[in-house]
Every structure is written in structure tokens, then in C-alpha cells.
Amino acid sequence: MLPGLPPLAPFRPRLLQDLRGYTRQKFALDAGAGITVGIVALPLAMAFAIASGLKPEAGLWTAIIAGFLISALGGTSVQIGGPAGAFIVIVYGIIERYGLANLLISTVSAGVLLFLLGWLRLGTLVRYVPVSVVIGFTNGIAVLIGLSQLRDVMGLQVDKMPADFFSQIGTLSSAIGSFNPYAFGLAMVCVLGLFLWPRLWAVDSQFRRQLDSVQGISALKATSRVPAPVVALVSLTLLAWALRLPVDTIGSRFGGIPQSLPVFQWPAFSWETAKLLVVPTLTIALLGAIESLLCARVADQLSDAPKHDPNQELMAQGLANAVVPFFGGMPATGTIARTVTNIRAGAVSPIAGIVHAATLAGVVLLAAPLAMHIPLAVLAGVLLFVAWNMGEWREFARLKQFSNHYRLMMVSTFVMTIVFDLTVALELGLVLAFVLFVRRQSHLFSADIDSHTETSVEARLFGALFFGAVAKLDPLQRLADTAPPGLVMRLDARQLISLDTTGLDALEQLHRSLSKRQGRLVLHGLNAQPRSLLERSGFSKHIHLEDPAPV
Structure with missing residues (x-):
């Protein structure tokens, strides 16, 4: 077993377990x-x-x-x-x-x-x-x-x-x-x-x-x-x-x-x-x-x-x-x-x-x-x-109860299976599932600006900041690009549950734009996963991290 990898599954047929006490x-x-x-x-x-x-x-x-x-x-x-x-x-x-x-x-x-x-x-x-x-x-x-x-x-x-x-x-x-x-x-x-x-x-x-x-x-x-x-x-x-x-x-x-x-x-x-x-x-x-x-x-x-x-x-x-x-x-x-x-x-x-x-x-x-x-x-x-x-035909009648995403994936996979073949249908179904999942998750992320003055910007981050949601930071990026000297951008990250490397790159872009104007980026209340990524990347050394005040 290679270091860092989970252990391999043991080969234990259920028959051996069921034969114990067999009558x-x-x-x-x-x-x-x-x-x-x-x-x-x-x-x-x-x-x-x-x-x-x-x-x-x-x-x-x-x-x-x-x-x-x-x-x-x-x-x-x-x-x-x-x-x-x-x-x-x-x-x-x-x-x-x-x-x-x-x-x-x-x-x-x-x-x-x-x-x-x-x-x-x-x-x-x-x-x-x-x-x-x-x-x-x-x-x-x-x-x-x-x-x-x-x-x-x-x-x-x-x-x-x-x-x-x-x-x-x-x-x-x-x-x-x-x-x-x-x-x-x-x-x-x-x-x-x-x-x-x-x-x-x-x-x-x-x-x-x-x-x-x-x-x-x-x-x-x-x-x-x-x-x-x-x-x-x-x-x-x-x-x-x-x-x-x-x-x-x-x-x-x-x-x-x-x-x-x-x-x-x-x-x-x-x-x-x-x-x-x-x-x-x-x-x-x-x-x-x-x-x-x-x-x-x-x-x-x-x-x-x-x-x-x-x-x-x-x-x-x-x-x-x-x-x-x-x-x-x-x-x-x-x-x-x-x-x-x-x-x-x-x-x-x-x-x-x-x-x-x-x-x-x-x-x-x-x-x-x-x-x-x-x-x-x-x-x-x-x-x-x-x-x-074999067919679950009632699911067609129940389609109206589900979202457009569900209908699109099911109907397109069904049609592609018939018209082309199973391989194409599975590929299309999985690609659609991926695209629609990214789209849905991106809608769950938001970056709300609470206040904006000449010296500071206060904003809150909600959800998962990943590659499908980084566009939601564009208003903050425009503020950072046109910020007056010394602007402090403080992001409340207590509701930021996940961060990927694309989201990290977007935060680094904010930091670079603010640094060019002698400003700084402050992240408040980071959770474990985003904090871990910032520390592993070394980005945490370049910005100010605030822990939330004790309740």
C-alpha cells in the first residue's frame, strides 16, 4: 500500500460469514x-x-x-x-x-x-x-x-x-x-x-x-x-x-x-x-x-x-x-x-x-x-x-413533480439510449449531471456587500466558492480594481463552507488588486476547510485572518 492512500479492501466473501452457525x-x-x-x-x-x-x-x-x-x-x-x-x-x-x-x-x-x-x-x-x-x-x-x-x-x-x-x-x-x-x-x-x-x-x-x-x-x-x-x-x-x-x-x-x-x-x-x-x-x-x-x-x-x-x-x-x-x-x-x-x-x-x-x-x-x-x-x-x-414507466408521469434539471437528464438519457447507444447516453447523462450540478451549486453561493465607504468594504460570503461560482466575486473585484488608496476589504467568511483552488485564485486576485493601491484583504471567521487550503497554499501569510469573537 502506498503512503497516504486508504487501505485496500480485504477479500472477505459473505459466504464465510454466513457459514458460521449454518444449520x-x-x-x-x-x-x-x-x-x-x-x-x-x-x-x-x-x-x-x-x-x-x-x-x-x-x-x-x-x-x-x-x-x-x-x-x-x-x-x-x-x-x-x-x-x-x-x-x-x-x-x-x-x-x-x-x-x-x-x-x-x-x-x-x-x-x-x-x-x-x-x-x-x-x-x-x-x-x-x-x-x-x-x-x-x-x-x-x-x-x-x-x-x-x-x-x-x-x-x-x-x-x-x-x-x-x-x-x-x-x-x-x-x-x-x-x-x-x-x-x-x-x-x-x-x-x-x-x-x-x-x-x-x-x-x-x-x-x-x-x-x-x-x-x-x-x-x-x-x-x-x-x-x-x-x-x-x-x-x-x-x-x-x-x-x-x-x-x-x-x-x-x-x-x-x-x-x-x-x-x-x-x-x-x-x-x-x-x-x-x-x-x-x-x-x-x-x-x-x-x-x-x-x-x-x-x-x-x-x-x-x-x-x-x-x-x-x-x-x-x-x-x-x-x-x-x-x-x-x-x-x-x-x-x-x-x-x-x-x-x-x-x-x-x-x-x-x-x-x-x-x-x-x-x-x-x-x-x-x-x-x-x-x-x-x-x-x-x-x-x-x-x-x-424492467422499465420504470411511472417516472414519466411523475416528471412534472421534479425540477427541469431532473427532467432534462432523464429524458435526454432516455432518448440518447434509444437513438444512439448506451455508451453515448451514459456519457451525455453524466456530463449533463455535472454541468447542471455545477450550475445549481453556483446559484447557492453569494457575495453580499453590506457597506461600502471610501476606506472600507464589508461583505459576506455564503456557500461554496468553487470554479462554478467565482463569477459572483466580480462586483468585489471591480471595487478592488478601482479602489482608493488604503481601502480595507473585509469578508465575513463564517458561512463559507468550502473553497477550491479556483476560488482561492479569485481571492488572490482581490488581494493583488488591493495591494497595488496599498489596501488589504481581511477574512473573518474562516471554517476548517477554507483555512486549511489557505494555509497549505501559503496565501494565509499575505492577508489578515480574523477569528470570530467568542459567543
Whole structure:
């Protein structure tokens, strides 16, 4: 560790803490939750990979390997990691522009960066991203996910979808003549089923109350525990297979899923291409950090488990993303839907996440041949439902309750995400957040002149004197430039809470102008931070500092 730097974060997975006093009862809860969330993750993992331009097994092995590593090494007790909908747009764009090999390199590099962020205790920096920016690009991603699924929802004969918004619209419009009503029907029934299934079995639903009054149908009641995506996947796959519906399936497009363990692969690497991947790498790392820590905060609110360790979580996310590309995987992060499912199913420790990974591995190794019959329209319907739930659409209706700054950041990030890409949207959102923050903070600073005579000027400073607010000192600077000989400018700095080097330079300008006319600058009642900067710069030796009178 270098002198003056904070200590590096210790590598302490939450699993080690949760295993102390671990009991059979806790394992029973974790096993049940892990199996449940593993079944839920099965269709989602395949759907996310296909929507990202990859083969379905890429999503499955990401969910298995990354899910295991994130649970075993992470800083939360109940978070589930794996492929996420938020990555679909950025992954598809990277593959379209740079190719699969460079996606793997970007993911590994992003994993290293995530690990360093956690190791250097920078996990809390992710919280500096404004919520308006997060909502804007989340809603934008949801729109793009929905748009990308229209090809399979409508069964259009399109060999490859482009990555940008307007090209996608043009491609879909030109292929509308190949509309497949069977695919569209499967997708719509899937979406409707995903919407109705949990409401059908809700405790206060009319159907549930009537069913509870009937005896001898406990087997039917037990189906209420089956997750909606699994019901849709199994039932609609059987329907399409039994009726021999003319729709695209995993088998017809990808040839099925290999019934074997993934093979270690070293991606083709060159420094020439690596130089082009800086922006994609930063985007994957930033998006992964934001998604995982937001998910961890949601888990903290819903679970009684100890609060998450953001630095340990980022280190685990980094290791998972650095490892999984060598087995043909895609970027991974914390997933809110699966984490909430895990918590509601009774999970109490990271063992549930490990069981989830083992469940997926077992299903892949034992039942992979059956996956070839899954209609792509059904997976597209699942993703349409995911995209709808992913977006925070009510925030648009609430915009009138917030400031113009908030509206500008959210709407511009949303539009830029759709029209351009996530990278540009994040950059614009963060730049806007910075500019608007500086503008707002500059309005909070003031330099009020209380009195002005031939021999003295009395003024008060309020707020933070920083680079965005130094223009507020211009009236004082004009007085100093035209001051009569011997003028004393006394600034009451008791309400000056912060000072940066640009503000210090503005005070030095006042001092120089007054000194040229045999005047002097007096600062009264400096607080700790401004006084420290003046002393470290040596400026305090050239002016008169007054301490406030004791109360």
C-alpha cells in the first residue's frame, strides 16, 4: 500500500460469514430457493443470450459459472448473478461492430476493472451516478429490448438484425410481409400468461378462494409454486410441438444446445483491436457495477440478511466476468428479478445461489436435447415481459413533480439510449449531471456587500466558492480594481463552507488588486476547510485572518 492512500479492501466473501452457525434448516431453505430460482433462470438465460446475438448456451453457462462465482465470492447473502437484460443492447452492439472475440476481450477487461474498483474501495463511487440518469437509460434499454424481440414475436424472416434503432425499424418494416401468425400467437399467449399467472394464484384472488373451498385437488394447488416463465416455456413448447406449428425453434436456428461441459477457449487477442475496446470495456464495467449494486440495495431492503459489502461485491463481479468469457460466456451482473425470487423463496445465504447454479448445470447436462423444441417466439415473449417490468414507466408521469434539471437528464438519457447507444447516453447523462450540478451549486453561493465607504468594504460570503461560482466575486473585484488608496476589504467568511483552488485564485486576485493601491484583504471567521487550503497554499501569510469573537 502506498503512503497516504486508504487501505485496500480485504477479500472477505459473505459466504464465510454466513457459514458460521449454518444449520440443516437453513440449508433446506437455501436448497428450495436455489432450485426455484434455477428453474426461473433457465428460460431467461437462453433468451438474454439469443437477444444479444449469441447462442443460447452462452447465457446458460454464464448463469452457471458466473452465478456460482458471484454467490460464492460476493458481498451479499441472497443476490443472484448471471446474464441480465441490461447487457443485451451493449453486447449486441459490440458483436455487431467488433465481433465475438472482441466481446470476450472486453468482458475480461471489464472484469479486471471491476475487481480493481472493489479492491481500491471505490464501490461507493457508483452511487454518484444520478438516479435520473439510471432511470433514463434503464427505460431506454427496455424499449430497445422490446424492439429487438419483434422479429421473433412476429416470426419475420430476417437473417440478422442491425444494432441501431432506425436500421432496426427499417429492417422490420421491410420484412413485414413474412409475418407469421402462429409465432405472434405464441408470443402474445406467453406475455398474457406471464401477466395472469401470479395474479391467478394470489391469496386474495377469486380463483384462489374458490379453489381453496374445493377438496381433493392439492396437486392443482401445488402448481401455484411453479414460476410463470417455466409454465409458459413448458406448456407452449408442448403446444407448438404437438400441433407442429411452423415456427422457428432453438433447434432450427442454432441446432440445439450441447449436452456437455463448456471447453476453455483463449480468445484471439491483439493490441491493435484492444485499443478500440476502451469505451465498450468501460461501458460493460460501469453498467455491471451499477446493476449489481442497485440489485444489492434492493436485496438489503427485502431481506433480513446483513447489509451488502459493495467493495467485496464488485471484486466478485470482476472475477466472474474475468473468468466466464474463457468458457464462451457473456457479461454478468446482479439480477433483480432472480434475486427477488430467491428472497421470496426463502433464501438465507449464498448457498442458495450456488444451488441455483448447480440446478442449471444439472438441467443442461440432463435435458439439453429437449431445448431444441423451444419456440423462439416464446422466449421473445418472455423478454417482452422482462422489458416491460424492467422499465420504470411511472417516472414519466411523475416528471412534472421534479425540477427541469431532473427532467432534462432523464429524458435526454432516455432518448440518447434509444437513438444512439448506451455508451453515448451514459456519457451525455453524466456530463449533463455535472454541468447542471455545477450550475445549481453556483446559484447557492453569494457575495453580499453590506457597506461600502471610501476606506472600507464589508461583505459576506455564503456557500461554496468553487470554479462554478467565482463569477459572483466580480462586483468585489471591480471595487478592488478601482479602489482608493488604503481601502480595507473585509469578508465575513463564517458561512463559507468550502473553497477550491479556483476560488482561492479569485481571492488572490482581490488581494493583488488591493495591494497595488496599498489596501488589504481581511477574512473573518474562516471554517476548517477554507483555512486549511489557505494555509497549505501559503496565501494565509499575505492577508489578515480574523477569528470570530467568542459567543
